[in-house]
Each structure stands twice: as structure tokens, then as C-alpha cells.
Amino acid sequence: MGIAGEPQTLWEVWLAAFITIGIYTFLYSDNKLYRALLNIMVGLNVGYWFIVGWKQVLGPKWWDLAWGTLHAHIPAGAAWPTRAVYWIGAVFSHISLHPWAFIYWFILGGLGTLWYFQLSHRYLWLSRIVIGMTVGMGAAVGFKGSFLLNAPQITDSFRPVLAGSPSPLWSNGAPVGASVPVDWLQSANNIIFVTTIFCVMVYFFFSFSHDKKTIRGSASIGRWLLMITFGAFFGNTIMTRMAIFLERVQFLVRDWAQKTVPVTPAIYYAYGAGAVLLIAAIYFLTRRPPAKPPVPETVEEERQPTGPGATAS
Amino acid sequence: MLDFLIKLQKVDRRWIYLAVAVACIVPFIVPMRLSVHPSRETRGVYEAVEKCPRDKVVLLDSGWDAGSLGENMGQGQVIVDHLFRRRIPFIVVDIGGSAQGPQFMNAVIKDIHDRKYPDRRYGTDWVNLGYNPIWGWQVITLVAKDIHKAFPKDYQGTKVDDLPLMRRTHNIDDISLIYTVNYSPCEDYISFVHGVYGTPIAFACAGIQSTTEYRFIPPRQLVGMLVSARGSAEYEVLMYPNNPEMRVSKGTELIVPMTYGHLVIIFGVLIGNIGYFAERWKRRRV
Numbered sequence: 001m002g003i004a005g006e007p008q009t010l011w012e013v014w015l016a017a018f019i020t021i022g023i024y025t026f027l028y029s030d031n032k033l034y035r036a037l038l039n040i041m042v043g044l045n046v047g048y049w050f051i052v053g054w055k056q057v058l059g060p061k062w063w064d065l066a067w068g069t070l071h072a073h074i075p076a077g078a079a080w081p082t083r084a085v086y087w088i089g090a091v092f093s094h095i096s097l098h099p100w101a102f103i104y105w106f107i108l109g110g111l112g113t114l115w116y117f118q119l120s121h122r123y124l125w126l127s128r129i130v131i132g133m134t135v136g137m138g139a140a141v142g143f144k145g146s147f148l149l150n151a152p153q154i155t156d157s158f159r160p161v162l163a164g165s166p167s168p169l170w171s172n173g174a175p176v177g178a179s180v181p182v183d184w185l186q187s188a189n190n191i192i193f194v195t196t197i198f199c200v201m202v203y204f205f206f207s208f209s210h211d212k213k214t215i216r217g218s219a220s221i222g223r224w225l226l227m228i229t230f231g232a233f234f235g236n237t238i239m240t241r242m243a244i245f246l247e248r249v250q251f252l253v254r255d256w257a258q259k260t261v262p263v264t265p266a267i268y269y270a271y272g273a274g275a276v277l278l279i280a281a282i283y284f285l286t287r288r289p290p291a292k293p294p295v296p297e298t299v300e301e302e303r304q305p306t307g308p309g310a311t312a313s
Numbered sequence: 314m315l316d317f318l319i320k321l322q323k324v325d326r327r328w329i330y331l332a333v334a335v336a337c338i339v340p341f342i343v344p345m346r347l348s349v350h351p352s353r354e355t356r357g358v359y360e361a362v363e364k365c366p367r368d369k370v371v372l373l374d375s376g377w378d379a380g381s382l383g384e385n386m387g388q389g390q391v392i393v394d395h396l397f398r399r400r401i402p403f404i405v406v407d408i409g410g411s412a413q414g415p416q417f418m419n420a421v422i423k424d425i426h427d428r429k430y431p432d433r434r435y436g437t438d439w440v441n442l443g444y445n446p447i448w449g450w451q452v453i454t455l456v457a458k459d460i461h462k463a464f465p466k467d468y469q470g471t472k473v474d475d476l477p478l479m480r481r482t483h484n485i486d487d488i489s490l491i492y493t494v495n496y497s498p499c500e501d502y503i504s505f506v507h508g509v510y511g512t513p514i515a516f517a518c519a520g521i522q523s524t525t526e527y528r529f530i531p532p533r534q535l536v537g538m539l540v541s542a543r544g545s546a547e548y549e550v551l552m553y554p555n556n557p558e559m560r561v562s563k564g565t566e567l568i569v570p571m572t573y574g575h576l577v578i579i580f581g582v583l584i585g586n587i588g589y590f591a592e593r594w595k596r597r598r599v
Contacts, residue, residue, distance in 0.1 A: 148508030247383030
């Protein structure tokens with residue numbers, strides 16, 4: 001217990017177990033405990049990232065660099081009003097001593113602040129200045145990044161259909177020749193690879209007709225291959241979700257149930273009773289007919305006025 | 314019989330949840346072992362670490378936190394174990410991942426250090442440079458050019474010039490391998506480090522993310538990849554082929570319950586499809 005942020009003390013373990021089980025109650029049905037815990041988590045997350053934003057980004061990357069040295073000019077024992085006067089004096093002194101540094105950080109801070117004008121309808125255009133700068137820079141970097149990311153894959157797609165054994169020089173199989181015999185397994189691998197690329201690309205060619213049998217057949221194979229890929233995506237998604245779930249189960253079984261709950265014969269009866277209760281609850285809940293959806297009383301009230309004379313309320 | 318088969322596709326989801334829960338809980342209570350066979354992508358990472366020289370460092374980008382602990386923690390544990398064992402120095406950074414990344418990785422390192430390699434020293438055998446919030450190419454490029462500028466202090470606030478390992482590590486020429494552990498590793502390492510400098514890159518990622526990252530393995534843009542908890546379980550098999558009792562990573566702990574959980578889901582998919590085809594058959598008969 002206690003590796004990598006896991007709860008250490010008894011109350012932490014109990015709190016973590018309570019929250020874990022509370023969140024998992026959603027599997028049974030939606031409930032107030034689940035919603036309350038969810039809201040707490042959202043609130044904690046927002047507060048946490050606000051502090052991280054200041055402590056890790058704005059503080060060290062802007063504030064400390066621009067104004068951090070001012071603290072040295074303020075006497076340690078000075079009273080609050082005196083400190084404020086000292087601080088203002090230090091600001092002006094700093095500006096007069098380092099005018100270009102001040103202008104540099106002022107412009108950077110100003111540009112960064114322009115993002116917040118997205119919240120204003122009237123001055124929205126100001127935010128477009130920095131958006132334009134970001135998009136321009138992003139496009140240039142994106143072009144370079146995409147090229148370096150995808151170009152090796154394009155070149156790797158050109159594979160010999162009849163290939164010899166792979167070597168450091170020919171990672172997908174050397175071209176077959178007098179001294180290079182055919183490696184049938186590697187060749188089959190390359191044929192599947194090239195066929196997949198060809199068929200999937202044909203499937204996405206929408207600019208010409210798919211009436212011809214060859215094109216239609218290739219596109220159909222491409223669609224099946226895509227579906228197989230989506231199946232692989234889904235399988236990997238389940239693996240991730242399962243790992244997240246198992247980590248919590250491990251915590252409950254190992255850290256909570258085995259180490260914090262006293263191991264007595266009575267506890268096993270309690271676990272057994274809990275399991276029976278859970279099964280009975282699921283059984284009776286699934287037998288109950290589903291609740292009918294609420295019928296709206298009137299539809300007329302929800303209608304908005306339309307036409308030239310209509311005004312927004 | 315046909316009606317029973319049709320009902321199979323309408324099993325209440327809570328019964329399936331219960332079956333998955335039982336399949337997952339029992340292996341934790343009753344210890345079991347299954348054989349694990351390392352995949353090609355896991356072997357790639359292992360062989361890359363085996364080839365690393367001792368006079369260069371491995372850059373370990375760790376941006377995971379509690380949300381992906383089940384998958385990423387084991388991936389961090391096995392690489393730290395391997396690097397400590399081979400006495401290859403490593404530098405932990407967190408470039409744009411979770412702000413808790415360095416803290417989580419530090420706990421993993423401390424655990425392995427205390428249990429297995431107490432003679433390894435901070436500052437000489439490893440360094441944790443902490444968190445840099447800027448995700449992507451800006452910091453990655455800066456690390457490649459001058460790591461001291463990207464991280465002037467370590468996570469404790471010590472100046473990097475005061476750390477012996479950092480005094481001999483300046484830029485990408487001093488880095489033999491970049492290993493990034495994250496729910497979704499940053500692909501800018503491939504573009505802006507491997508694409509420019511040719512430094513080997515290895516990913517350790519969540520299973521959900523692996524499908525999009527496999528494409529980097531055939532063209533050797535990635536030397537290998539650890540996928541989910543199974544990646545770390547496979548890696549430990551390579552590290553301790555004849556000592557199963559030494560395999561204690563999170564991945565090894567989770568791989569057996571994960572297998573049984575997957576079996577229940579496969580069984581659920583099968584019975585759902587049986588019900589679907591039975592219903593279709595009945596409709597055709599009518």
C-alpha cells in the first residue's frame with residue numbers, strides 16, 4: 001500500500017473506498033450519491049487546474065519573470081500599507097531601469113489577455129488577433145510535424161509483394177532475386193498490407209462512380225477491413241476500461257477489505273450477506289416493469305413566438 | 314428453445330456487470346497465474362533498453378496520474394526496474410502531461426529503489442526534473458537543444474547544474490532513448506525528435522490509444538510499445554523469464570483478472586449474437 005498516490009492512512013483508505021463504491025453505485029442505477037460525488041470531483045478538478053495554471057504557467061512563466069524581482073525592494077517587516085507604497089515605487093523604478101524588459105513582458109501579458117475577450121460579444125475581434133497568430137504558427141508547425149510523422153509511413157507502404165526474409169536494410173523483406181529466396185510468410189504479410197491500403201483508399205474515393213464491379217468489390221472489402229479495425233479499437237477500449245476498473249477492484253479487495261476491515265468469521269458472513277442482497281436486488285429490479293416516461297402536460301407553452309413581430313424574452 | 318435463445322440478447326446489463334465483477338474479484342482473492350507471451354512491440358522496447366549505453370541517459374517522460382494508474386503505473390515500474398538493473402542513468406520529465414506525473418513516478422522510483430536497488434543515488438543514477446505544462450513540440454524541441462533551459466531546476470527546486478548527472482547531460486546527443494509513459498503519448502516526439510535527430514522512441518500507452526500508435530512500429534518510428542497492463546506484464550516476463558516470483562508490477566497483478574474479465578465480455582458478445590441470429594432466423598420462418 002502507498003505506492004504512487006494511493007491512500008496511506010486509515011481514514012484516507014476508508015474515504016477512497018467510500019468514493020469508489022459511491023461512484024460505482026451508478027452501475028445499479030442513477031442516484032443522488034453518485035451525482036453528489038460527481039459534482040465534488042468536477043469542483044475539485046476545476047479548482048486544482050486553476051491553481052496549476054497559476055503556479056505552473058502564469059506564475060513562473062510570466063509573473064515571476066516580469067515582477068518577481070520587485071520583492072527584493074520591499075523591506076521584510078514593513079506594514080501592509082507601507083508595503084503597497086514600496087511595491088508601487090519599485091514598479092516605477094523597475095520600469096525606468098529596464099524599460100525594454102517592461103515593454104516586452106507588458107506586450108506578452110497584453111497579448112495573452114486578449115484571449116479573454118472571447119467572453120465579450122462587443123470586443124470579440126480583439127481575441128481574433130491572438131487567434132490569428134496562433135493559427136498561423138500552428139499551421140507552419142503542423143505542416144512540418146505532419147510531414148515528419150507521415151512521410152516514413154508512406155515510404156514504408158511500398159512493399160514487395162514477393163519478398164525475401166527481412167534484414168536491417170529491408171525491414172519488410174528484401175526483393176526476391178537469384179540469391180534471395182521467397183519468404184512466404186513475409187510475402188503474405190506484405191500482400192495483406194498492400195491490399196488493405198488499396199481497398200480502404202478505393203472505399204474513400206467518392207469522386208468517381210462505384211458502379212463498376214471491380215471498384216465496388218474493392219470498396220466492399222475496404223469497408224470490411226475498416227470494420228475489423230474498428231473492432232480492434234473497441235477491443236482495446238475494453239482493455240483500457242477493464243484496467244481502470246481492475247485497479248479500483250484491487251484497491252477495494254487488497255487495501256480496503258483485507259487491511260482495514262478486521263478479519264473475523266463474522267466479516268465473511270457480512271460479505272456473503274452483502275453478495276446475496278446485491279443479487280436479490282438485481283433480480284427484483286429486473287423483474288419490475290420499466291417506468292413509463294413522463295408525459296408533458298402541454299406543448300403549447302414551449303412554443304416560441306415566430307415571425308417579424310416576435311421579440312426575444 | 315428458440316425463445317430462450319432470443320431472450321439471451323435482452324439480459325439485463327446489471328447481470329453482466331455482476332458477472333464481470335465476480336470474474337475480476339475472484340483472481341485477487343484466489344491467486345492464479347497464466348502464461349504470458351511477450352509480443353513483438355514489447356520485445357522492441359526491451360531490446361532497445363538492452364542496447365542503451367551506460368554513458369548516455371534515457372529520457373523518461375511520465376505524464377500519468379491516478380486516472381490511468383492501472384495501465385501506466387506498471388509501464389513505469391518495469392522500465393525503472395530495468396534501467397536500475399542495467400545501471401543506465403535516466404531523467405524523468407513531464408512535458409505537458411498531468412501535473413501529478415512527477416509525483417506518481419517519484420513514488421514508483423522510491424518503491425523500486427528501496428526494495429531492490431538501495432545503492433542507486435539520486436542525482437547520479439536518476440534525476441526527476443518535474444513538470445513543464447507546455448504540451449508538445451515547443452518544450453520537446455527545447456529539450457533536444459538544451460535541456461537545462463527547458464528544466465532549469467529539478468522537482469525539488471535544486472538547480473540542475475548542481476546535479477552530477479545533469480552536468481554531463483546537455484542535449485539530445487546525450488540521450489540514447491526516449492520512453493514516454495502516458496495515457497496518450499505525445500506524437501511530437503516522433504516528428505520533432507526522431508524525425509530530426511533519429512533518436513529511438515518508445516511509447517507506453519493506454520490500450521485505447523494503442524490502435525492509432527501501432528502504425529509507427531513498421532516504419533521504425535517507434536522501436537516498440539508497451540500496451541496497457543499487458544505490456545508491462547509481458548515486459549516482466551522478458552526481464553525475469555525464470556523467476557515468476559520477481560514479477561510484481563501492476564501489469565502482472567492485473568493481467569489475470571483482466572483475462573477473466575475479457576472472457577466474460579467475449580461470452581456476453583457471443584450469447585448476444587446467438588440471440589440476434591436466433592431472432593433473425595425466427596423472423597424468416599414466420
